[in-house]
Amino acid sequence: MVGNGKMNPSSEAEERGMKSLLKWAAKYGIEVSESCSSLGLGHCLGVSWFPGAGGRGVAALRPISKGELLLKVPKSALITTDSLLSRDETLSLALKAHPSHSSTQVFTVCLLYEINKGKSSPWHPYFLHLPRSYSILAAFGELETQALQVDYAIWAAQKAVAKAKYEWEQAFTLMKELKLKPPLLTFRAWIWATGTISSRTLHIPWDEAGCLCPVGDLFNYAAPTEDPDSFENVENWQNEHAKDDLDIHHSQRLTDGGYEEDVAAYCFYAKKNYNVGEQVLLSYGTYTNLELLEYYGFLLEDNPNEKVFIPLDLDMYSLSCWPKESLYIHQNGRPSFALMCALRLWATPLQQRKSIGHLAYSGCPISKGNEIYVMKWIGKKCDALLKEIPTSVEEDKSLVHLMDKMEEYENLGEWVKKASAVFGGEFGDNNILKAAYGVEGDDELTSLVRTKMLIDRWKLAVQWRLMYKTVVARCISYCTDIVNSLSTQ
Ligand SMILES: C[S@@+](CC[C@H](N)C(=O)[O-])C[C@H]1O[C@@H](n2cnc3c(N)ncnc32)[C@H](O)[C@@H]1O
Structure with missing residues (x-):
């Protein structure tokens, strides 16, 4: 994605603010040079705006070569639990009385x-640049959660909310003892802090909770993919499936950022060549779309690490040695190596x-009959699954399209009227927008902000389920093709 080298043009205040953040960063020794651009970072990077690819992000100001220090x-x-504790005895003493909290709770x-602490915190200029809200799963309300439509995604959202609530309740006494202002004691504030930590911290070897890295946290995400050369010319079906195993090692191959003890600094490197204006991206790790949503609050339309799970019978899980998480469908619709192995074995007479x-364990087809049986079974399962889900791929596509057009409507009420006419189900009694508007005591601006946040999360839920169904539909086509080709052999 190529950026325009400027901040979001609609936001001059943001641009001014970014300049002051970079000035502040320079004081902290974060390499910043105003000579390259008004929003320059060092000699090769600038803060820029990338619509549809993470919003605020980092652009290359000159050609950058793979491996270069960025x-x-x-x-x-760096902001870490240690760095905050070492500056504040009150905090340090209060924490000693609560040793059971997890490292993330403490952070x-x-x-x-x-x-x-407001302005008296040395990090104040950095805090001003953090997002106001997050769309991580823990921030999902019941309506957005139900909009996910697929059981395991709904469970993931419910679990994330329950975990955040539990951790907040546990930490409440400590926060009261620390005399936090009432708004910072709320569950909303806790979710905000959870979102900041979940979506912006980087790994450090001395604290599981990680660190906040001013300026270093402006890089947006690109999914790690395998080296395009490694599987070139490999047409063998079995070797194709060996790609699944490769995924496991991705997390160990991330080389674009890390804390370096010898220079006592977090260093970021280019993982590929970049042209001027191109967005410089980092791989935070290998994530499915549901995981991206859970930890970062966004999705990728094209995610090479996507895994879609379909419900299987209990004996399918138990009869093979493959872990449950390895039984999935790839983004391109192909069943995973382990899923095929497990189903071939299951379809074999006892x-x-x-x-x-x-044969099954080595990934080889057992027989033509067995292969056709398995493919037909998966195809039928996927077909039944799509029929059970309340909305179709086409309906979800229209809904996303309509949501994209929302900004063209001057009056949100008009948009709701149009949308309700098309999507009765989504706008039933438990209307998602009614919920957004329905909070008493909110002034107009708060209500608008709340509505916008709710719609952002709702859209993510609809996008997630659309991608899920698209992969399931691809799987049906894949299985049908295999069955047809085997039947004519
Ligand atoms: C570490 S921050 C990156 C900088 C962020 N855009 C900002 O303005 O501060 C991570 C967040 O950026 C957004 N993001 C990163 N990569 C993205 C991508 N490829 N597509 C959409 N959003 C992305 C998500 O909101 C994510 O939680």
């Missing part, structure tokens, strides 16, 4: 406590499983 953020500029409390099990 940015160096000294340890003294969350420390972050809120530091924010509570008395033959022992003698030909080795």
